[in-house]
Amino acid sequence: VAKRLEKFKTTIFTQISTLAVKHGAINLGQGFPNFDGPEFVKEAAIQAIRDGKNQYARGYGVPDLNIAIAERFKKDTGLDVDPEKEVTVTSGCTEAIAATMLGLINPGDGVILFAPFYDSYEATLSMAGAKVKSITLRPPDFAVPIEELRSTISKNTRAILLNTPHNPTGKMFTREELNTIASLCIENDVLVFTDEVYDKLAFDMEHISLASLPGMFERTVTMNSLGKTFSLTGWKIGWAIAPPHLTWGVRQAHAFLTFATSNANQWAAAVALRAPDSYFVDLKRDYLAKRAILVEGLNAVGFKVFPSSGTYFVVVDHTPFGHENDVAFCEYLIKEVGVAAIPTSVFYLNPEEGKNLVRFTFCKDEETLRAAVERMKEKL
Ligand code: GLN
Numbered sequence: 001v002a003k004r005l006e007k008f009k010t011t012i013f014t015q016i017s018t019l020a021v022k023h024g025a026i027n028l029g030q031g032f033p034n035f036d037g038p039e040f041v042k043e044a045a046i047q048a049i050r051d052g053k054n055q056y057a058r059g060y061g062v063p064d065l066n067i068a069i070a071e072r073f074k075k076d077t078g079l080d081v082d083p084e085k086e087v088t089v090t091s092g093c094t095e096a097i098a099a100t101m102l103g104l105i106n107p108g109d110g111v112i113l114f115a116p117f118y119d120s121y122e123a124t125l126s127m128a129g130a131k132v133k134s135i136t137l138r139p140p141d142f143a144v145p146i147e148e149l150r151s152t153i154s155k156n157t158r159a160i161l162l163n164t165p166h167n168p169t170g171k172m173f174t175r176e177e178l179n180t181i182a183s184l185c186i187e188n189d190v191l192v193f194t195d196e197v198y199d200k201l202a203f204d205m206e207h208i209s210l211a212s213l214p215g216m217f218e219r220t221v222t223m224n225s226l227g228k229t230f231s232l233t234g235w236k237i238g239w240a241i242a243p244p245h246l247t248w249g250v251r252q253a254h255a256f257l258t259f260a261t262s263n264a265n266q267w268a269a270a271v272a273l274r275a276p277d278s279y280f281v282d283l284k285r286d287y288l289a290k291r292a293i294l295v296e297g298l299n300a301v302g303f304k305v306f307p308s309s310g311t312y313f314v315v316v317d318h319t320p321f322g323h324e325n326d327v328a329f330c331e332y333l334i335k336e337v338g339v340a341a342i343p344t345s346v347f348y349l350n351p352e353e354g355k356n357l358v359r360f361t362f363c364k365d366e367e368t369l370r371a372a373v374e375r376m377k378e379k380l
Contacts, residue, residue: 013197013342016029020153020334029341031313031363032363035364036231038230038272041230053264053267055263057089060087066087069241071273086241087241093225099251100193101193103277104249104250105125110131110156110157112159113133113349115347119346122349130158144173144181149181157190161194164208165311168347170308170314173313194223195223197228200228207310210222215274221241222251264363290363291314293362294362303318311323319356330343341360342360343358
């Protein structure tokens with residue numbers, strides 16, 4: 001394996017899902033729903049296949065999807081973006097992340113992450129040759145340590161990458177935090193890459209897109225996808241929204257990474273994004289019920305549970321159960337209890353910082369969540 005990828009092992013999601021299957025554990029690890037996406041979206045994809053949308057799509061997105069993404073963004077943020085010049089469709093947000101790093105970061109450029117961070121950020125930054133620094137968000141509230149951020153930004157800092165609502169903690173960046181980050185970025189001429197794939201799973205706070213703050217659109221790449229909002233994680237339809245001078249870099253990388261993504265699924269994605277408001281209201285209502293079951297259950301089992309305001313994840317402190325670290329705890333949980341969760345230490349530059357925390361997902365039907373809680377009550 002190439003040196004730039006040497007330190008990365010098989011992704012933790014693959015490791016845990018494989019182990020969960022092997023031991024018949026209920027999988028509250030990898031974040032994929034165990035229920036299907038909506039019928040009207042699946043029908044639209046089937047129709048698109050029948051209509052012959054089966055050859056390469058236009059590289060930066062089928063026109064109708066670029067338009068639907070721009071319309072959705074306008075509804076959500078009030079910003080008018082040009083679907084032709086400022087929207088790029090990618091193979092999931094994961095590819096948008098890779099294309100952004102590879103298209104806009106030069107070897108040696110400094111990029112700041114907030115730990116814990118989604119694993120692909122560090123790996124793609126490593127492919128781009130970036131110098132990665134991280135700022136740790138700490139429990140119980142995972143607030144941004146502003147002074148630390150201020151002192152970490154240097155002349156070499158090219159970009160900050162942030163994720164709100166935040167995987168794995170469920171933290172949502174507050175307006176105050178985003179305002180401060182925005183002014184630091186403007187002051188120091190730094191770009192921001194924002195991963196907002198959980199924006200429709202914002203429960204206790206309003207989701208704010210950094211791009212919508214004054215002066216920020218021109219220095220922000222906003223990334224999102226269809227997977228979480230429509231329970232279609234396997235479709236891999238994502239996008240990046242950015243002003244033309246940044247879109248150019250993203251598209252240059254995208255053109256040589258995947259060129260284009262699934263044609264038929266893009267036509268269906270356009271239909272999905274035009275769903276009536278009631279779809280999004282119902283989605284949130286269903287997830288609130290699931291969150292309540294899991295959070296109450298984890299508290300009853302005896303974990304220290306940290307509040308999750310958004311995403312479909314919740315992070316707990318496992319130390320009441322006396323295991324050495326997060327990895328040892330998760331192995332025990334899978335093998336002896338029959339429940340899978342994700343150890344968080346891989347989401348830090350310094351794994352020590354995550355050793356007390358594990359992540360559970362509640363993107364499962366209520367019966368599955370209850371069964372997992374029962375197993376833990378009995379066997380932990
Ligand atoms: N985003 C999903 C999660 O955090 C995992 C995606 C993946 O397996 N790479 O669980």
